[in-house]
Amino acid sequence: MLLSRWRRWRRGRPFWGGLFAILAGAEICALPLAPLKVMLQQGIAGIPSVLMGIVMIVLGLTAWFSPAQRSLAGVLTTLIATAALVLSNLGGFLIGTLLGILGGGLMFAWQPHAAARHSPEERSPELQSPVPPQSPTPTGTTAHPDPQGAQP
Template sequence: MLLRRWRRWRRSRPFWGGLFAVLAGAEICALPLAPLKVMLQQGVAGIPSVLMGLVMIVLGLTAWFAPAQRGLAGVLTTLIATAALVLSNLGGFLIGTLLGILGGGLVFAWQPDAARSPSPSPSGSPAPTSTPTPAPSPSPPHPDPQGAQP
C-alpha cells in the first residue's frame, strides 16, 4: 500500500529532474564549505556558490511539490547551473553543473500523463458505424487572447 502510494506520487511529478536539481544544488553548495586545500576560491567569493546551491535545491523541491511550476523551475535550474560553472568552483567541479543541466532539462520536459484514449477494437479496424459521419463544419476562431491558432 505504501509502496503504491509512493509510486503514484513519484509518477505524478518530475521526480528525477527534481532529484538531480537537488543533488546539483547540494554539490555546488557544499564545496565552499570544504577544506581550504579542496577549494579553488575562498572568502566572499564563496557566497554566490552557497546561494546558487540553495536556490537550486529550492527549485528541485518546487518541481516536486508544485509540478505546475515545472517550466520556470526547469529553465531557472539550467541557467543557474550554467552560471555556477563560472561563479562557483567550476560548477562544483563540473559535477554540479552537469547534474543541474540534466535536472533542469528533465524538469522542463516532463509532462503529466494524459488521459488514456479508448483502446482500439481487437481486430485492429475501427468499429463499423451504420450512419455516415457528416462533414466537419469550419470551427470558430480560437479564443486564445494572444492570437495563437491550433
C-alpha cells in the same frame, strides 16, 4: 500499499529532474563550506555559491511539490547551473553544473500522463454519434491537436 502510493506520487511529477537539481544544489552549496584543503579558491565565490545552491535546491523541491511550475523551474535551474560554472568553483568541480543542466532539462521535458482515450468501439452506444463532428478550420491552415493549447 505504501510502495504503490510512492510510485504514484513519483510518476505524477518530474521526480528525477527535481532530484538531480537538489543534488546539484547540494554539491554547489557544500563546496564553499568544505575545508580549505578541498577547495581550489574560496575568495568571493563563497557567497554566490551558497546562494545558487540554495536556489537550485528550492527549484528542485518546487518541481516535486508544484509540477505545474516545472517549465520555469527547469529553465531557471539550467541557467543557474550554467552561471555556477563561472561564479562557483567551476560549478562544483563541473559535477554540480552537469547535474543541474541534466535536472533542468528533465524538469522542462517532463509531461504528465494524459487520460487514456477510448476508441469509438469501446465507448458506450449512447455516447457514439452517427456523424463525427467537424471542427471549423480557417482556410489555409491545418488543424492539429496540441496538448498545451498553442495556436497555429
